[in-house]
Amino acid sequence: MIYRRKTYKINPEKLDTFNHFFHTYLYPNQLNYGATLVGRWVNETKDEIVAIWEYTDMEHYEAIEKQIRNSELHKQAQETRKAIGELYIESKQDFLSSTAPPPASYHDPKHIMSVSGYITNQAGEVLLVRNYHRADTLEMPGGQVEVGETLEEAIHREILEETGAIVRLVGITGIYQNVTRGVTCVVFRGEYQSGELRTAESETSEVYFTELTKENIDQLITREQFKTRTLDAMDANYLPYEAFKVRPYELLSRSDVKKEYS
Structure with missing residues (x-):
């Protein structure tokens, strides 16, 4: 070696x-x-x-x-x-030296947690982005959860970074696991509140609200894994969500089914 x-x-x-x-x-x-x-x-x-x-x-x-x-x-x-x-x-x-033992062993994280958001405006249009690295499809904005972040903090940050939008969250509409990549994605539904839409350097090449329906989704979102979670968010069945700390226990936030939260 x-x-x-x-x-x-x-x-x-x-x-x-x-x-x-x-x-x-x-x-x-x-x-x-x-x-x-x-x-x-x-x-x-x-x-x-x-x-x-x-x-x-x-x-x-x-x-x-x-x-x-x-x-x-x-x-x-x-x-x-x-x-x-x-x-x-x-x-x-x-x-x-090939005889020198490696200082430590490294293991790829078993799972990566990510978030994305189905965000609508007052006209009912949906916020979509085109990522530089997935230029073949549009998708909901989102990204990886950073160490120490709650899921809510992560989705607010990612949407703001990628699109410039400030949003109000309504609930979680689904959880999706990419077994090949070891990535689990939690999808939120929310509403646009403020902020001027803009692209993010080296991340998003397009950012805009558009009418999105079951009839036209194939023309906009071409990857099946993104399409499925978007369709689920259209007809949302909300899931409970809770963020907390331990030693000592501290409840940071909780959302019950169909209960709105910011």
Whole structure:
């Protein structure tokens, strides 16, 4: 075995952007072609990130790098980097001794939690976005839940970041598990309150309200997994939701079935 250590110097303000880029492009592409991520660490000042990868030998590493450079995901990563601008200040890599044991083992999160929102305006139109990385379809705005966030906080933040809209939530309409990717999505229904609609740099290329019906949904939302959850939200059957802390117990929020909340 050989171990490749990749070190990135970054602007601390770009940490979240870099993490998103790493987990969206760098990590899955290496994994797809047979590399193993031993570990990834961020220093206390959040200006340096170190990732250690494991390969069978140098020939294995070189073969993986060649496949990655020719991959569609790598092309998408390059386009995203152009849109984002400076992702890191500098990077370097070296190879550790094959006899040196890896400092720790790394495991991909067993599950990723995400949220999306079926948001309507006073005219009954639905807020849809086109994501740069899924340009073939429109979809409801949303994204991953960050550490320490409640689901409600996450959906408010994601909708605001992606579209500029401030919304009032009504309830949860469904839970959807992507077993292949290990992603579970919770869908909220809500109503537009304020904010000027706009796209988000490197995330959304289109943002607008439009009439959405069972008759025209196929023309707008082309991916089946997005279509199903949208149709469920149209004819909502709301689910109870509760957020809390323990040690000591503290109820943060609760929504009962068909009970509106902000």
